[in-house]
Amino acid sequence: MHQVGGYIVHQNALTPIARKALCRWETEQEDQQEQRKNLQCEEENQDERDVADQPHDSSWYLLEASEASPSENKFAIDNGESWPFLDQLLFVHKPSELLTLPGIGPHKQTCLASLVNDWLEIEKAAINSQGFDIWQVAQASALFNTPPSKKQQRKQRKDIGTHEFVPRPCHRLDYDTSGVLVFGLTRDALRLTNTLFQEESLATTKLLQKTYVALVAGHVANDTGVIDYPIGKIYNAEKDFNEFVCLDDASPYRPSDFVDKSLRKATTKWTVLQRFSLPVEVDSNTGGDFVRYTRIQLQPQTGRGHQLRLHMASIGHYILGDRLHAPTSIATATPRLCLHAETLEMGVRMTEPSGSKGGIDSKEPKHYATKIKVESIPPF
DSSP states (O other): OOOSSSEEEETTEEEEOOHHHHHHHHHHTTOHHHHHHTOOOOOGGGGGOOOTTSOOOOOOEEOOEEEOOTTTOOOOSOOOSOSOBGGGEEEEEEOSSOBSSOOSSGGGOOBHHHHHHHHHHHHHTSTTSHHHHHHHHHHHHHHHSOOHHHHHHHHHHHHHTOOOOOOEESSOOOTTOEEEEEEESSHHHHHHHHHHHSHHHHHHHOOEEEEEEEEEESOOSSSEEEEOOOEEEEEETTTTEEEEEEOOTTOSOOGGGSOTTTOBOOOEEEEEEEEEEEEOOSOTTTTTOEEEEEEEEEEESSOOTTHHHHHHHHTTOOBTTOTTTSOHHHHTSSSSOOEEEEEEEEEEEEEOOTTSTTSTTSSSOOEEEEEEEEEOOOOO
16 A cells, blocks of 8 residues: 555545645745744653553564575674574554553553564464464574574573563664564574674674665755764753754854763655655645655664654755644644654574574584665654
8 A cells, every 4th residue: 555645644534635734834934033932852762652542553473584685685794692592572653653662651552562572472372373483482592593692591490490481672772663573482592683783893894884765844955975963961940851852053052051971863865756746635725835855764873762763854855744842734734644664684593494504403503794774664
Protein backbone atom coordinates (compact mmCIF):
# COMPACT_ATOMS: atom_id res chain seq x y z
CA MET A 1 0.00 0.00 0.00
CA HIS A 2 1.77 3.10 -1.20
CA GLN A 3 1.10 6.28 -3.18
CA VAL A 4 3.80 8.75 -4.14
CA GLY A 5 3.05 12.33 -3.14
CA GLY A 6 0.45 13.70 -0.76
CA TYR A 7 -0.17 10.56 1.32
CA ILE A 8 1.37 8.42 4.04
CA VAL A 9 0.38 5.00 5.34
CA HIS A 10 -0.94 5.21 8.90
CA GLN A 11 -2.51 2.28 10.75
CA ASN A 12 -2.75 0.28 7.51
CA ALA A 13 -4.62 3.00 5.63
CA LEU A 14 -3.63 5.68 3.12
CA THR A 15 -3.89 9.02 4.91
CA PRO A 16 -3.62 12.37 3.11
CA ILE A 17 -1.13 14.98 4.25
CA ALA A 18 -2.91 18.11 5.49
CA ARG A 19 -1.83 20.41 2.70
CA LYS A 20 -3.60 23.48 4.10
CA ALA A 21 -1.65 23.16 7.34
CA LEU A 22 1.64 23.06 5.43
CA CYS A 23 0.55 26.04 3.38
CA ARG A 24 -0.13 28.00 6.59
CA TRP A 25 3.36 27.16 7.81
CA GLU A 26 4.94 28.56 4.65
CA THR A 27 3.16 31.88 5.20
CA GLU A 28 4.24 31.95 8.85
CA GLN A 29 7.98 31.38 8.34
CA GLU A 30 8.84 35.06 8.73
CA ASP A 31 8.11 34.92 12.45
CA GLN A 32 11.02 32.74 13.51
CA GLN A 33 10.71 33.75 17.15
CA GLU A 34 7.16 32.47 17.32
CA GLN A 35 8.34 29.14 15.96
CA ARG A 36 10.97 29.00 18.68
CA LYS A 37 8.24 29.27 21.29
CA ASN A 38 6.75 26.05 19.98
CA LEU A 39 9.86 24.13 20.97
CA GLN A 40 8.71 21.43 23.40
CA CYS A 41 11.67 19.19 24.19
CA GLU A 42 11.41 16.24 26.55
CA GLU A 43 13.47 14.71 29.27
CA GLU A 44 15.46 11.71 28.01
CA ASN A 45 13.20 9.26 29.76
CA GLN A 46 10.17 11.06 28.38
CA ASP A 47 10.52 9.15 25.15
CA GLU A 48 8.03 7.16 27.22
CA ARG A 49 5.90 10.28 27.75
CA ASP A 50 2.39 10.05 29.05
CA VAL A 51 0.70 7.74 26.58
CA ALA A 52 -2.25 6.82 28.78
CA ASP A 53 -4.67 8.35 26.28
CA GLN A 54 -2.64 7.38 23.21
CA PRO A 55 -3.47 4.31 21.11
CA HIS A 56 -1.01 1.42 20.98
CA ASP A 57 -0.13 0.05 17.56
CA SER A 58 0.72 -3.62 18.11
CA SER A 59 1.35 -4.47 14.45
CA TRP A 60 5.03 -5.40 14.79
CA TYR A 61 6.50 -8.13 12.61
CA LEU A 62 9.75 -10.02 11.99
CA LEU A 63 12.37 -8.79 9.52
CA GLU A 64 14.98 -10.81 7.64
CA ALA A 65 18.67 -9.96 7.55
CA SER A 66 20.57 -10.36 4.29
CA GLU A 67 24.32 -10.82 3.98
CA ALA A 68 26.08 -8.08 2.06
CA SER A 69 27.57 -8.89 -1.33
CA PRO A 70 31.37 -9.36 -1.47
CA SER A 71 31.77 -5.91 -3.09
CA GLU A 72 29.80 -4.25 -0.27
CA ASN A 73 31.18 -6.36 2.54
CA LYS A 74 34.08 -4.54 4.13
CA PHE A 75 33.91 -6.52 7.36
CA ALA A 76 34.70 -10.05 6.14
CA ILE A 77 37.61 -10.56 8.50
CA ASP A 78 37.96 -12.46 11.76
CA ASN A 79 38.15 -9.76 14.42
CA GLY A 80 37.95 -11.87 17.58
CA GLU A 81 35.13 -11.55 20.05
CA SER A 82 33.66 -8.10 19.45
CA TRP A 83 30.69 -8.89 17.18
CA PRO A 84 27.42 -10.67 18.04
CA PHE A 85 26.32 -13.87 16.33
CA LEU A 86 23.56 -13.33 13.80
CA ASP A 87 21.55 -16.34 14.99
CA GLN A 88 21.38 -14.84 18.50
CA LEU A 89 19.66 -11.68 17.21
CA LEU A 90 16.03 -10.99 16.32
CA PHE A 91 15.16 -8.16 13.92
CA VAL A 92 11.67 -6.69 14.01
CA HIS A 93 9.66 -3.83 12.55
CA LYS A 94 8.50 -1.46 15.28
CA PRO A 95 5.30 0.43 14.40
CA SER A 96 4.74 4.06 15.27
CA GLU A 97 2.73 4.77 18.45
CA LEU A 98 4.36 1.99 20.47
CA LEU A 99 6.98 2.26 23.22
CA THR A 100 10.18 0.25 22.81
CA LEU A 101 10.46 -0.48 26.55
CA PRO A 102 7.89 -0.20 29.36
CA GLY A 103 7.53 3.12 31.12
CA ILE A 104 6.44 4.00 34.63
CA GLY A 105 2.84 3.13 35.44
CA PRO A 106 0.42 0.38 34.42
CA HIS A 107 -0.71 2.23 31.27
CA LYS A 108 2.86 2.19 29.92
CA GLN A 109 3.53 -1.53 30.20
CA THR A 110 2.39 -2.38 26.67
CA CYS A 111 5.51 -2.00 24.53
CA LEU A 112 7.46 -3.72 21.79
CA ALA A 113 9.60 -5.63 24.30
CA SER A 114 6.56 -7.09 26.06
CA LEU A 115 4.80 -7.98 22.80
CA VAL A 116 7.86 -9.75 21.38
CA ASN A 117 8.45 -11.68 24.59
CA ASP A 118 4.78 -12.68 24.85
CA TRP A 119 5.01 -14.01 21.28
CA LEU A 120 8.21 -15.92 22.05
CA GLU A 121 6.67 -17.54 25.12
CA ILE A 122 3.71 -18.78 23.09
CA GLU A 123 5.94 -19.94 20.24
CA LYS A 124 8.38 -21.78 22.52
CA ALA A 125 5.51 -23.96 23.68
CA ALA A 126 4.65 -24.94 20.11
CA ILE A 127 7.32 -27.31 18.77
CA ASN A 128 8.42 -26.59 15.18
CA SER A 129 6.81 -23.14 15.19
CA GLN A 130 8.77 -20.19 13.80
CA GLY A 131 9.48 -18.73 17.23
CA PHE A 132 10.41 -22.15 18.64
CA ASP A 133 13.01 -22.64 15.91
CA ILE A 134 14.41 -19.12 16.36
CA TRP A 135 14.76 -19.65 20.10
CA GLN A 136 16.32 -23.12 19.81
CA VAL A 137 18.89 -21.96 17.27
CA ALA A 138 19.82 -18.97 19.44
CA GLN A 139 20.32 -21.15 22.52
CA ALA A 140 22.39 -23.70 20.58
CA SER A 141 24.52 -20.92 19.14
CA ALA A 142 25.09 -19.45 22.60
CA LEU A 143 26.11 -22.86 23.96
CA PHE A 144 28.64 -23.60 21.21
CA ASN A 145 29.87 -20.08 20.45
CA THR A 146 30.31 -18.52 23.89
CA PRO A 147 33.24 -16.07 23.81
CA PRO A 148 36.18 -17.48 25.82
CA SER A 149 36.07 -14.60 28.28
CA LYS A 150 32.50 -15.54 29.18
CA LYS A 151 32.78 -19.35 29.41
CA GLN A 152 33.51 -19.41 33.10
CA GLN A 153 30.72 -16.97 33.83
CA ARG A 154 28.31 -19.10 31.82
CA LYS A 155 29.36 -22.21 33.72
CA GLN A 156 28.80 -20.40 37.00
CA ARG A 157 25.36 -19.24 35.90
CA LYS A 158 24.45 -22.80 34.93
CA ASP A 159 25.70 -24.17 38.23
CA ILE A 160 23.81 -21.58 40.23
CA GLY A 161 20.67 -22.08 38.18
CA THR A 162 19.88 -18.45 37.56
CA HIS A 163 16.68 -17.32 35.86
CA GLU A 164 16.33 -17.67 32.11
CA PHE A 165 17.49 -14.64 30.14
CA VAL A 166 14.68 -12.40 28.88
CA PRO A 167 15.34 -11.02 25.36
CA ARG A 168 15.69 -7.24 25.27
CA PRO A 169 16.00 -4.54 22.61
CA CYS A 170 19.62 -3.58 21.95
CA HIS A 171 18.63 0.05 21.29
CA ARG A 172 15.51 2.21 21.29
CA LEU A 173 13.27 4.02 18.86
CA ASP A 174 10.99 6.81 20.08
CA TYR A 175 7.31 6.10 20.71
CA ASP A 176 6.27 7.73 17.43
CA THR A 177 9.19 6.51 15.26
CA SER A 178 8.79 3.31 13.25
CA GLY A 179 11.28 0.96 11.60
CA VAL A 180 14.06 -1.56 12.18
CA LEU A 181 14.89 -2.61 15.73
CA VAL A 182 17.12 -5.46 16.94
CA PHE A 183 16.66 -7.70 19.99
CA GLY A 184 19.35 -9.70 21.75
CA LEU A 185 18.13 -13.28 22.31
CA THR A 186 21.07 -14.10 24.60
CA ARG A 187 23.14 -12.24 27.18
CA ASP A 188 26.20 -12.18 24.95
CA ALA A 189 24.26 -10.97 21.91
CA LEU A 190 22.74 -8.13 23.94
CA ARG A 191 26.09 -7.13 25.42
CA LEU A 192 28.03 -7.21 22.15
CA THR A 193 25.32 -5.42 20.15
CA ASN A 194 25.02 -2.74 22.82
CA THR A 195 28.75 -2.17 22.37
CA LEU A 196 28.29 -1.65 18.63
CA PHE A 197 25.69 1.03 19.33
CA GLN A 198 28.02 2.87 21.68
CA GLU A 199 29.54 6.11 20.47
CA GLU A 200 33.18 5.01 20.68
CA SER A 201 32.59 1.82 18.68
CA LEU A 202 30.60 3.62 15.98
CA ALA A 203 33.22 6.34 15.61
CA THR A 204 36.26 4.07 15.41
CA THR A 205 35.12 0.93 13.60
CA LYS A 206 32.06 1.98 11.54
CA LEU A 207 30.54 -1.45 12.17
CA LEU A 208 27.02 -0.10 12.42
CA GLN A 209 25.04 2.35 10.32
CA LYS A 210 21.42 3.38 10.71
CA THR A 211 19.56 5.05 7.87
CA TYR A 212 16.27 6.88 8.32
CA VAL A 213 13.73 8.30 5.88
CA ALA A 214 11.71 11.39 6.79
CA LEU A 215 9.29 13.89 5.29
CA VAL A 216 10.25 17.46 6.11
CA ALA A 217 8.48 20.77 5.53
CA GLY A 218 9.56 22.89 2.58
CA HIS A 219 12.06 22.21 -0.19
CA VAL A 220 15.56 21.51 1.10
CA ALA A 221 17.77 23.58 -1.20
CA ASN A 222 20.88 21.40 -1.61
CA ASP A 223 20.92 17.73 -2.54
CA THR A 224 23.26 16.62 0.26
CA GLY A 225 24.70 18.07 3.42
CA VAL A 226 25.91 17.59 6.98
CA ILE A 227 24.46 19.11 10.16
CA ASP A 228 27.01 19.43 12.92
CA TYR A 229 25.29 21.23 15.81
CA PRO A 230 25.83 19.93 19.38
CA ILE A 231 22.86 18.78 21.46
CA GLY A 232 22.46 18.89 25.22
CA LYS A 233 19.98 19.40 28.04
CA ILE A 234 18.73 22.62 29.56
CA TYR A 235 16.71 22.68 32.75
CA ASN A 236 13.16 23.94 32.29
CA ALA A 237 12.15 25.38 35.66
CA GLU A 238 8.51 25.82 34.64
CA LYS A 239 8.10 22.16 33.66
CA ASP A 240 10.71 20.89 36.16
CA PHE A 241 12.70 18.63 33.84
CA ASN A 242 15.70 18.73 31.52
CA GLU A 243 14.86 19.25 27.88
CA PHE A 244 16.91 18.44 24.79
CA VAL A 245 18.09 21.55 22.92
CA CYS A 246 20.21 21.98 19.80
CA LEU A 247 22.88 24.67 20.02
CA ASP A 248 22.56 25.97 16.46
CA ASP A 249 23.55 29.36 15.08
CA ALA A 250 20.18 30.92 15.98
CA SER A 251 19.96 29.44 19.47
CA PRO A 252 19.38 31.93 22.30
CA TYR A 253 21.41 29.69 24.63
CA ARG A 254 25.11 29.61 25.46
CA PRO A 255 27.16 26.50 26.29
CA SER A 256 27.16 27.55 29.95
CA ASP A 257 23.33 27.33 30.02
CA PHE A 258 23.40 23.57 29.50
CA VAL A 259 23.33 20.92 32.21
CA ASP A 260 26.89 20.02 33.17
CA LYS A 261 28.55 17.67 30.65
CA SER A 262 25.30 17.20 28.69
CA LEU A 263 26.28 19.26 25.64
CA ARG A 264 27.88 16.84 23.18
CA LYS A 265 28.84 16.73 19.53
CA ALA A 266 26.05 15.63 17.18
CA THR A 267 26.40 14.98 13.46
CA THR A 268 23.79 14.03 10.85
CA LYS A 269 24.36 13.39 7.15
CA TRP A 270 21.41 13.96 4.83
CA THR A 271 20.51 13.32 1.20
CA VAL A 272 17.42 14.59 -0.62
CA LEU A 273 15.42 11.75 -2.17
CA GLN A 274 12.54 13.70 -3.72
CA ARG A 275 10.99 17.14 -3.58
CA PHE A 276 7.21 17.50 -3.77
CA SER A 277 5.13 20.47 -4.93
CA LEU A 278 1.42 19.72 -4.63
CA PRO A 279 -1.55 22.01 -5.19
CA VAL A 280 -3.37 22.99 -2.03
CA GLU A 281 -6.98 21.84 -1.79
CA VAL A 282 -9.47 24.38 -3.10
CA ASP A 283 -9.89 27.13 -0.55
CA SER A 284 -10.70 30.81 -0.84
CA ASN A 285 -7.77 31.72 1.39
CA THR A 286 -5.15 29.69 -0.46
CA GLY A 287 -6.20 30.08 -4.08
CA GLY A 288 -3.86 28.30 -6.47
CA ASP A 289 -0.93 27.99 -4.05
CA PHE A 290 1.30 24.96 -3.85
CA VAL A 291 2.51 23.17 -0.74
CA ARG A 292 6.11 21.96 -0.63
CA TYR A 293 7.81 19.20 1.30
CA THR A 294 10.84 16.93 0.88
CA ARG A 295 11.50 13.23 1.29
CA ILE A 296 14.96 12.98 2.79
CA GLN A 297 17.41 10.28 3.90
CA LEU A 298 19.09 10.82 7.27
CA GLN A 299 22.19 9.07 8.61
CA PRO A 300 22.99 9.92 12.24
CA GLN A 301 26.71 9.69 12.97
CA THR A 302 26.08 10.12 16.68
CA GLY A 303 23.26 9.09 18.98
CA ARG A 304 21.85 12.11 20.81
CA GLY A 305 18.32 12.43 22.15
CA HIS A 306 15.91 13.70 19.47
CA GLN A 307 18.91 14.31 17.22
CA LEU A 308 17.16 13.99 13.87
CA ARG A 309 14.17 16.09 14.90
CA LEU A 310 16.35 18.84 16.37
CA HIS A 311 18.84 18.89 13.50
CA MET A 312 16.13 19.20 10.86
CA ALA A 313 14.43 21.92 12.91
CA SER A 314 17.78 23.74 13.16
CA ILE A 315 17.91 24.21 9.37
CA GLY A 316 14.25 25.24 9.17
CA HIS A 317 12.84 21.98 7.78
CA TYR A 318 10.80 20.39 10.55
CA ILE A 319 9.81 16.73 10.31
CA LEU A 320 6.11 16.43 9.50
CA GLY A 321 4.04 15.30 12.47
CA ASP A 322 6.67 16.34 15.04
CA ARG A 323 4.59 17.38 18.04
CA LEU A 324 7.64 18.10 20.19
CA HIS A 325 9.69 20.60 18.21
CA ALA A 326 7.66 21.84 15.23
CA PRO A 327 5.07 24.61 14.88
CA THR A 328 1.47 23.50 15.21
CA SER A 329 0.87 23.67 11.46
CA ILE A 330 3.67 21.13 10.85
CA ALA A 331 2.79 18.99 13.87
CA THR A 332 -0.80 18.54 12.66
CA ALA A 333 0.00 18.04 8.97
CA THR A 334 0.17 14.25 9.44
CA PRO A 335 -1.35 11.90 12.05
CA ARG A 336 2.08 10.47 12.95
CA LEU A 337 5.71 11.50 13.01
CA CYS A 338 7.10 11.01 9.50
CA LEU A 339 10.37 9.46 10.63
CA HIS A 340 11.19 5.83 9.83
CA ALA A 341 14.29 3.72 10.55
CA GLU A 342 14.60 2.19 7.08
CA THR A 343 17.84 0.20 7.25
CA LEU A 344 20.30 -1.16 9.78
CA GLU A 345 23.71 -2.35 8.62
CA MET A 346 26.03 -4.00 11.11
CA GLY A 347 28.90 -6.41 11.52
CA VAL A 348 28.02 -9.87 12.83
CA ARG A 349 29.55 -13.32 13.11
CA MET A 350 27.93 -16.26 11.41
CA THR A 351 28.33 -19.96 12.17
CA GLU A 352 28.96 -22.50 9.45
CA PRO A 353 25.80 -24.49 8.60
CA SER A 354 24.96 -27.49 10.76
CA GLY A 355 26.65 -30.66 9.58
CA SER A 356 29.55 -28.90 7.89
CA LYS A 357 33.09 -29.23 9.14
CA GLY A 358 33.35 -26.89 12.08
CA GLY A 359 29.59 -26.17 12.01
CA ILE A 360 27.26 -25.55 14.94
CA ASP A 361 27.19 -29.26 15.83
CA SER A 362 30.98 -29.45 15.92
CA LYS A 363 32.96 -29.40 19.17
CA GLU A 364 34.97 -26.56 17.66
CA PRO A 365 32.45 -24.44 15.72
CA LYS A 366 33.80 -22.43 12.83
CA HIS A 367 32.52 -18.91 12.31
CA TYR A 368 33.29 -15.92 10.14
CA ALA A 369 32.67 -12.18 10.30
CA THR A 370 30.47 -10.44 7.77
CA LYS A 371 28.20 -7.48 7.20
CA ILE A 372 24.42 -7.78 7.13
CA LYS A 373 21.62 -5.41 6.18
CA VAL A 374 18.06 -5.30 7.49
CA GLU A 375 15.36 -3.23 5.79
CA SER A 376 11.89 -2.01 6.73
CA ILE A 377 9.70 -0.43 4.03
CA PRO A 378 8.89 3.22 4.87
CA PRO A 379 5.17 4.09 5.08
CA PHE A 380 5.69 7.33 3.14
